[in-house]
Amino acid sequence: MKKRIVFIFALFLGLTGFGGEGRVMEQSHINFHERVSALGEVLRIVKGLPEKIMVDEGQDVRFSATVSSSDYSVKWFKNGDEIVNGDRFFLSRNGNTATLLIKKVVPEDAGEYSVQFINKEGPIVSKTSLFVVLPE
Secondary structure (H helix, E strand, O other), rough: OOOHHHHHHHHHHHHHHHOOOOOOOOOOOOHHHHHHHHHHOOOOEHHHOOEEEEEEEOEEEEEEEEEEOOOOEOOOOEEOOEEEOOOOEEEEEEEEEEEEEEEOOHHHHHHEEEEEEEEEEEEEEEEEEEEEEOOO
């Protein structure tokens, strides 16, 4: 956030003149956006994981989270251990949204799940707790 504020202040000074003379230098719309994108976009979570998810044993469960940019890498974790594609766990991403699908949930799948989005500005995390409901 500090980088963006400093950049905007510096851009303001550059556009209005350093001496406060009120001069406005020509600045194209495209050039301004090139400067902003050169700083790197701060990644924000637009739609995070819910606080908790309850699912019946044997059912599928899907976790999805959306961020403000499609320029990121993503990792999923269960209780701090990274999840990899395969068996019953399927990781996917579509644009700004990352999804984890667990097929046929078992009691051992219960725990804390998190998704970590990473870009040049660093990581952000969203977490949820999965509870598996056993049949009576």
